[in-house]
Amino acid sequence: MPGTDTLDDASADHERFEAELVAQDRDAARVAIADIDDERAHSLVNNLVDDDVVIPIPNERVLVHEPSDEAFDSILQLALFHRGWTAAHDTDEGGE
Numbered sequence: 269m270p271g272t273d274t275l276d277d278a279s280a281d282h283e284r285f286e287a288e289l290v291a292q293d294r295d296a297a298r299v300a301i302a303d304i305d306d307e308r309a310h311s312l313v314n315n316l317v318d319d320d321v322v323i324p325i326p327n328e329r330v331l332v333h334e335p336s337d338e339a340f341d342s343i344l345q346l347a348l349f350h351r352g353w354t355a356a357h358d359t360d361e362g363g364e
Contacts, residue, residue, distance in 0.1 A: 322334065333350060
């Protein structure tokens with residue numbers, strides 16, 4: 269039967285499926301960071317300051333994330349960083 273090879277070729281299906289999975293992964297990552305608003309970020313950072321995980325440097329107007337020694341001038345960026353840092357370190361400890 270002529271033309272049946274064209275119908276049996278599934279290579280394009282595989283590429284579309286892979287592209288869809290990559291898009292789903294990106295969407296999932298965005299949801300994970302998009303769920304922190306300013307109020308939640310302030311609450312998280314205040315708790316981190318109380319627990320001595322974050323050290324405020326008032327004269328430089330920065331917050332230092334003690335475990336990583338990273339400095340931030342944005343509370344939201346610090347909150348997002350800490351969530352990612354914590355997730356990465358929880359994964360590292362679980363794999364040992």
